[in-house]
Amino acid sequence: MTNIDKKAAQIKLLLTDCDGVLTDAGVYYTAHGEEMKRFSMRDGMGVERLRKLANVEVGIVTGENSLPVARRANKLNITELHLGCKDKVRTLLTIAEKNRLSLDEIAFIGDDLNDEAVLKMVGLSACPADAMQEIKDIADYRCRNYGGHGAFREFAELIIKAKTVNGGGVIGHSSLVIDVPLNGIPPMTNGPNDQCPMTPMSNDQ
Numbered sequence: 191m192t193n194i195d196k197k198a199a200q201i202k203l204l205l206t207d208c209d210g211v212l213t214d215a216g217v218y219y220t221a222h223g224e225e226m227k228r229f230s231m232r233d234g235m236g237v238e239r240l241r242k243l244a245n246v247e248v249g250i251v252t253g254e255n256s257l258p259v260a261r262r263a264n265k266l267n268i269t270e271l272h273l274g275c276k277d278k279v280r281t282l283l284t285i286a287e288k289n290r291l292s293l294d295e296i297a298f299i300g301d302d303l304n305d306e307a308v309l310k311m312v313g314l315s316a317c318p319a320d321a322m323q324e325i326k327d328i329a330d331y332r333c334r335n336y337g338g339h340g341a342f343r344e345f346a347e348l349i350i351k352a353k354t355v356n357g358g359g360v361i362g363h364s365s366l367v368i369d370v371p372l373n374g375i376p377p378m379t380n381g382p383n384d385q386c387p388m389t390p391m392s393n394d395q
Contacts, residue, residue, distance in 0.1 A: 191352075194331055197314040198352030201246055202295040203270070205285070205308075206342055208252035208259050210301035211318060214338030227258045230338055236346035237266045244353040249285060251275050253304060278308045299345050301325060301337055316345045 191199075209215050212233055218226040240246040249270030250263055256273065263271040270289075275281050286293055294313035298305070301321035309315040309328055317329040318341035326332055331348065333341040 195352045198349045201297045204297045205249045207300040210337040233342040236343035244350045
């Protein structure tokens with residue numbers, strides 16, 4: 191078992207930034223100025239798999255006040271939602287105290303400089319493949335997938351694997367990897383290696 195696996199096996203709560211992790215860091219406006227964000231359905235399934243297979247809850251900590259994020263959190267039954275968060279360290283400590291968790295039992299995935307302090311404090315940290323270089327330098331785990339294109343799911347599966355190893359096998363585990371081309375965003379295709387065995391659950395994530 192690697193050091194990352196040992197850390198992952200202790201995790202009880204996975205916190206995530208939103209923009210650049212659950213989304214591709216883009217923000218879209220209609221002619222009426224209404225904000226829109228793009229989320230990955232596979233990341234949504236990752237939230238469900240963490241709950242069902244590893245008994246790990248998920249929370250969102252973001253500096254943005256965004257109605258689409260609130261709606262996405264509601265869709266995924268995420269109650270640990272912190273919008274407009276300008277002091278992520280204080281929020282982290284509040285969450286830990288409220289849930290009676292040590293920092294070693296909390297994981298965080300972020301992509302930008304406002305995530306740096308929290309990434310250094312938690313038990314297990316990760317970042318998407320397209321995170322800022324300063325964040326890549328400190329994260330325990332660098333995802334192969336981009337933000338909004340499976341990075342969260344990849345990290346979720348790592349935690350699931352570490353917490354559900356049983357007799358040399360892993361319950362419902364899949365190594366979800368989308369190859370990232372050097373010149374841009376990974377293609378969103380369903381190749382033969384993209385399919386992941388799943389336990390029966392809602393497919394509208």
